[in-house]
Amino acid sequence: MNEKEIAEIRRRFRPDKSNITHIRGCYVNDKREIVTGIDQSLAVMPQEESEKLLTILRRALSGTVGKNLVDIPFTTQQVVDSEEHRLLMALRDSALKDEEAVQAFFQRVIQSLTLEGGYLILLAADKYDVPYRSKDGERQDDASSEVYSYILCAVCPIKETKPALGYYVNENAFRSCRTDWIVGAPELGFLFPAFDDRSANIYGALYYSRDIAESHGEFVDAVFRREAPMPAAEQKETFQSILGETLAGECSYGVVRAVHDRLYEMVEEHKANKAEAPLVVSKQTVRRVLESCGVAEPQAAEFEEKFDAGFGADADVSPQNLVDVKRIEVRTPDVTIHVSPGRSDLVETRVIDGARYILIRANDGVEVNGVNISKF
Incomplete structure (x- = not known):
């Protein structure tokens, strides 16, 4: 229905x-x-x-x-x-x-x-x-x-x-x-x-x-x-696990961000078109996103195998169950960053002097504990 x-x-x-x-x-x-x-x-x-x-x-x-x-x-x-x-x-x-x-x-x-x-x-x-x-x-x-x-x-x-x-x-x-x-x-x-x-x-x-x-x-x-x-929450955890295990050492912010952004765009397009049929995606859809980000063929094939094992052969899943379309969450043991959907471009990762950093582009409207910050 x-x-x-x-x-x-x-x-x-x-x-x-x-x-x-x-x-x-x-x-x-x-x-x-x-x-x-x-x-x-x-x-x-x-x-x-x-x-x-x-x-x-x-x-x-x-x-x-x-x-x-x-x-x-x-x-x-x-x-x-x-x-x-x-x-x-x-x-x-x-x-x-x-x-x-x-x-x-x-x-x-x-x-x-x-x-x-x-x-x-x-x-x-x-x-x-x-x-x-x-x-x-x-x-x-x-x-x-x-x-x-x-x-x-x-x-x-x-x-x-x-x-x-x-x-x-x-x-x-x-x-x-x-x-x-x-x-x-x-x-x-x-x-x-x-x-x-x-x-x-x-x-x-x-x-x-x-x-x-x-x-x-x-x-x-x-x-x-x-x-x-499968409960929606479990679908999300399963998808995250499959993505992380497949990419392993090659799992970057750019790839995860691209997958999130593409699924988010599909949800928004579906709403804008006022399509009546529920929106679902297949393993091939996500694989194409991975390949567009430069993921190698063996890893893309492995993703499909793990997808079948996790969700069932040739299963179609609602993209709203795979990612949080309302926000992107970047988390470290001590810091959690929430990014509005469609604005993942504000965040980037970089290695400076051998240390890994998460950089957030900030222009106006920066607050700390409710206090506006004008000087950096």
Whole structure:
């Protein structure tokens, strides 16, 4: 799914847009026991509470595509005949009214997922009368292309509030507020089926993880029977390791800077072109950058081999997961320098009298501890 498709579904989770009639769920304590079940009608709930529930669910469709939101593809065999796919289809087709399927899903999550403390599993079913869009992108609300039926799951930690001093208006007094338990933002979740090309795709799901360093592989395996995607943070560490090991003694600031700048430029070009498809790069793309910096053929070939070993054969990866497109970081044991994207030319390395230096070109606006420096 691309950003536009995700945003279109995310907009559904508002009182005036949604066809969600009720929410299913269960509260699980730290002993993996169901404390209570939830089957609440949004129609009879106070508006403030229903809006908060929809907001929590909507957050399971937030974050960055490729980092927090990743596609989970099913094999043809899974769609034709597999227990995990049948369960998801039963949840969707029954709009969460198949009690046996709902309870089976809860148990599958509880038996697999490990979270610190208790958590809340929320499920919502919706039917979206997808408006037709002409080739020029014009939306026609009176013309529908299909009805997209789907479920959204959000798993939220239950957090204990901290003791505090509060002011009670009715009593006109300050006194201690008792600790309580509140529902936190979703830690993980998913949308099924995927909304690809603005249409239902039962061969895929959209998976959400709040922490880009954690993919919750046990949950992915239990619900989808698929290998969990490599977390975005791990992708970055893997890429950095491959680059450093490949270049070894030939690893220079100029080469690393060139790779960063090229990937940054690709991200900016993709944004400027407003391309709908998510941006990905292949090992060949990075290899061409390395070769343009003078990296020798044997090292470039070694990079491709290590890339396959680290990410999988012929894998395509989001460039936003490989480098920090918001800044360049130059670090020594005692000094850390952050450089704005697109301005890596302000930094250079040089050897002076046998000692290695990092030089930063500085004209105006130099400050030390908030004090403007005019003399060097």
